[in-house]
Amino acid sequence: MAKRKVANPLAFAVLGSLSERPMHPYEISTMLKTRGKDMSIKLNYGSLYSVVAALEKNGFIEAVETVRDGNRPEKTVYAITAAGRDEFADWLAELLGSPEREYSQLEAGLAYLPAFSPDRAVELLDQRIETLVAEIEKLETAHAEMASNKFPRIFWVESEFRLALVRAEITFTRQLVRAIRTDELEGSAFWRKGFEAVEKYGIQPADLFKDPVKYFGEELPWLQEIPPEAR
Amino acid sequence: MAKRKVANPLAFAVLGSLSERPMHPYEISTMLKTRGKDMSIKLNYGSLYSVVAALEKNGFIEAVETVRDGNRPEKTVYAITAAGRDEFADWLAELLGSPEREYSQLEAGLAYLPAFSPDRAVELLDQRIETLVAEIEKLETAHAEMASNKFPRIFWVESEFRLALVRAEITFTRQLVRAIRTDELEGSAFWRKGFEAVEKYGIQPADLFKDPVKYFGEELPWLQEIPPEAR
DNA sequence: GAACTAATACTCGATTTCGAGTAATCGAGA
């Protein structure tokens, strides 16, 4: 899958909007908002206009008219081209059919979890859970409302997916907190010991592994598996 | 939470690495790789060097020595500063404690799901499921291996989180496919009818809502709720 | 009808991001 000429997901939304009818950029932005698509695709004015320009440059859309309304800046109305329709279909197929690696900030944070003490980690994760619970409630309320309006679910599956993801995140985080609290996370007791040793001896965390018996009271068998330069 | 001076997650990883000991940029990159942190934080050489420069400019790290090794480019070794340690701790706390809105590509795709026929959608989602299954198997194998090496789980929680997310995605996708297939997704039958009408009458999708009785055989009560300009 | 707020419709330029390219050296095998 060669790289897209215009890769910003907002460009995808622009193509999607223009495949309904010609519009000017600001109109696209308001339509995305009224339809709530800006909840699933990040909308930023700066990006919108540069993305529209890039789409035009690549022949996916074309200016069909410019209207001037009093002294306001003139609006350029764009229409999708045949190439643009192809690009949109191809892009949608890719988005749905081929999952692409995405990086979440929690993943980044967890990668450095041992940099905090277990207690501090639990405190922060609990805080996260609270925020996520609120998020879930907001989503559920919105869904209940749309359902009661008989608004077809097909128009808000993306929000249901978001809900599923947040639920998974909360479930994981709760389990993690419990595991840290109970030390059942293998290595968590070790994590505690390490932190206490750092405080007690006033050493750097990296020094812990130079004398495991002193600081952990035992050999660490897995330590031998790690090449020295990665310790 | 004011914006970070250096916002790229890779900068966070750089601070995390340098809080262990001074290193030169390339050394950071290899350490991230051997520890598998590059699976959770996107590593790109171009970004690495510009991020290091930005961190230095902002006083979070400082060059401590430059070594030259034969005719190779000279390596600048950087150390973290006190401000850098604070920044790292603050950043980690934010990553763990305050979930930030993230946009996934599947969400973007689902937002335009009705642009494809139900059959095509199912076909693509099935394809996605296949890829996700393979991904899950890879992760599970890797985890089993680390567990059998007694490598403490605390060092790979981020990968467990990733697994939880992929599992949630697959569960959701499977449910969605089933719902589309069985038409139990309210609005899915309507989606089918709409698509058939577009083919039968050769009209634009947007025209469907101009005469719902003709194309869907009934009034669509929720349609009245939508402001005309958002239709 | 003056004042003010909200909505409309962008613009701009400072960063950021990216990934392909480069160039030296090392090590293993022929």
Added chain:
DNA sequence: TCTCGATTACTCGAAATCGAGTATTAGTTC
């Protein structure tokens, strides 16, 4: 000892990204 692929260690510039700022008009309230 020659070669060649892998590893080391970056560089560069084109393109993307962002969000704050601007200017006009429409609507609302006193």
